Amino acid sequence: MTFTLEGPVLEGTLVRLEPLDQRHAADLAVAAEENRSSYRFTWVPTAAGVEGYIDAQLARAAAGTLAPYAQVEQSSGRAVGATAYLDPWLWPTVDRLCAIEVGATWLATSAQGTGTNTEAKYLLFRHAFENWGVARLDLKTDARNSRSRAAIEGVGARFEGVLRNWSQSWAPGEEGRLRDSAIFSITAAEWSDCRKRLEQRIARGLERRRPGADLPAPT
Numbered sequence: 001m002t003f004t005l006e007g008p009v010l011e012g013t014l015v016r017l018e019p020l021d022q023r024h025a026a027d028l029a030v031a032a033e034e035n036r037s038s039y040r041f042t043w044v045p046t047a048a049g050v051e052g053y054i055d056a057q058l059a060r061a062a063a064g065t066l067a068p069y070a071q072v073e074q075s076s077g078r079a080v081g082a083t084a085y086l087d088p089w090l091w092p093t094v095d096r097l098c099a100i101e102v103g104a105t106w107l108a109t110s111a112q113g114t115g116t117n118t119e120a121k122y123l124l125f126r127h128a129f130e131n132w133g134v135a136r137l138d139l140k141t142d143a144r145n146s147r148s149r150a151a152i153e154g155v156g157a158r159f160e161g162v163l164r165n166w167s168q169s170w171a172p173g174e175e176g177r178l179r180d181s182a183i184f185s186i187t188a189a190e191w192s193d194c195r196k197r198l199e200q201r202i203a204r205g206l207e208r209r210r211p212g213a214d215l216p217a218p219t
Contacts, residue, residue: 005085014206019070020084029047029048040171067086071107081105085102086100086104098134101140122195122199129191139183140166140182141184142170145182156198157185159183166181
């Protein structure tokens with residue numbers, strides 16, 4: 001049986017990950033323009049370029065190298081960003097997925113720091129380890145992006161090192177240049193503990209969002 005990289009809908013409490021489609025274009029155009037200063041090291045399409053961006057992601061999906069998602073806010077039903085599985089690595093002797101990367105992630109400014117990223121990563125990690133049975137999951141970011149590195153470590157990934165001139169730079173003014181990439185991973189042996197930590201972190205975040213959670217207890 002041939003493995004095909006196709007990401008199903010993944011349902012969380014804060015976010016629903018839906019396979020990316022042109023129906024998400026209008027929402028993503030708004031999301032991308034909320035505050036572009038937060039995208040210093042991350043390439044995010046402009047409002048005018050969203051339809052072309054989606055077409056390009058769907059072309060990569062058709063080639064089998066990407067499973068792109070829209071991140072849809074549960075409370076509003078609006079797409080507030082994107083993410084993806086990418087670069088699947090199959091076992092050389094059997095047609096089974098060995099490793100996958102989670103990346104190509106961006107969020108509207110209003111969705112950053114809300115727990116959306118944490119829950120989205122949890123949904124993607126859980127499906128990769130528990131449905132596809134991967135041995136390893138990869139994440140990477142510009143080595144200079146301290147905020148992204150902290151977020152990746154915050155979801156339980158282990159820092160492995162920096163690969164110099166590893167991939168294209170998306171920083172403004174660095175078109176055509178290469179960047180150093182910080183590489184992180186989670187292995188199958190680490191997933192159980194990582195899952196528990198993520199579930200606890202998500203639960204704490206949801207508790208803080210509960211109405212009245214910050215009010216003092218009645219006396």
